[in-house]
Amino acid sequence: MRFRPYQWFVEPLLALALRRRRLAALGFDGPVPEVAIDWRREADCEAPCPVVKSKVPRLVERYVARRAGRDDPLRLMPMVIDLARYPDAAAFDAALKARSTRTLPKIRKAEREGYVVRPFLVQSHVFDIHAIRTSMPMRSAGPVLDYWLLKPEKIATPATQRHDFGWPACPVHWIIWWGVFLPEPGYRQGEVEVGERLVAFVKMWRMGDIVHYTEIMGHRDHLEKGVMLLLHRAIVQWLIAGELAAAQGARLLLYGALEHGRAGLLTWKKRAGFRPVRMVADAVEADG
Numbered sequence: 001m002r003f004r005p006y007q008w009f010v011e012p013l014l015a016l017a018l019r020r021r022r023l024a025a026l027g028f029d030g031p032v033p034e035v036a037i038d039w040r041r042e043a044d045c046e047a048p049c050p051v052v053k054s055k056v057p058r059l060v061e062r063y064v065a066r067r068a069g070r071d072d073p074l075r076l077m078p079m080v081i082d083l084a085r086y087p088d089a090a091a092f093d094a095a096l097k098a099r100s101t102r103t104l105p106k107i108r109k110a111e112r113e114g115y116v117v118r119p120f121l122v123q124s125h126v127f128d129i130h131a132i133r134t135s136m137p138m139r140s141a142g143p144v145l146d147y148w149l150l151k152p153e154k155i156a157t158p159a160t161q162r163h164d165f166g167w168p169a170c171p172v173h174w175i176i177w178w179g180v181f182l183p184e185p186g187y188r189q190g191e192v193e194v195g196e197r198l199v200a201f202v203k204m205w206r207m208g209d210i211v212h213y214t215e216i217m218g219h220r221d222h223l224e225k226g227v228m229l230l231l232h233r234a235i236v237q238w239l240i241a242g243e244l245a246a247a248q249g250a251r252l253l254l255y256g257a258l259e260h261g262r263a264g265l266l267t268w269k270k271r272a273g274f275r276p277v278r279m280v281a282d283a284v285e286a287d288g
């Protein structure tokens, strides 16, 4: 096991300091729901798979408890959307509307202004990712070290020609970048003409039943346009529709923990449909 000082020492303190108050702010006073998850999904896993399954991934170590029915006050509480609750896109829209009547009008306005959402290849938009990451020194999650330190080449090697996006080989273990784009004729990334500007992105990980927003960020100049909610809703719709293998059978969309960030981040998660749960792996099979 690697030495993880933040995970071992800071996160338990955060959980102890913030959990009760934040649960109360979300209207929870009893136990949160528990969901059994399988991150290996051996039957659906296909080669070449990027995950070495003999090692428990950090994401699972961090968020998934090993025993059902027991509170663990020192573990961060995951914030998730339980995709099984939403049979179709309309059901999810209704949930968004119930949390804030301003969400859907804002998303529709962004669509009318020409913003489009799709997955992309990180190498094709390195300079825009750099521009987004360095557009603000502070975010709702805290200070952004990249604001001062990041060089574009650290993100990925920039592409020198156009490449098409391809879906990952293993449908249940992957990293996919999704972006919000604004068409802009002649727009370039380095030497390559791409004809559109990336203004927001999310780096998503799938680990079997769990799909995780590892990093989600928008450019300062476009945040007021509702691009983050537009991006989020498009991804949830893609997961619910389950038309492609990479979206099929995903159970939970995870976006960090209840204890992460400042109050504004928690409000955003609440409006976006995220709720606290306990995730449990290797639990006894549900008996109906």
Ligand SMILES: [Zn+2]
Binding pocket: 044, 045, 046, 049, 050, 051, 170, 171, 172, 173
């Ligand atoms: Zn796999």
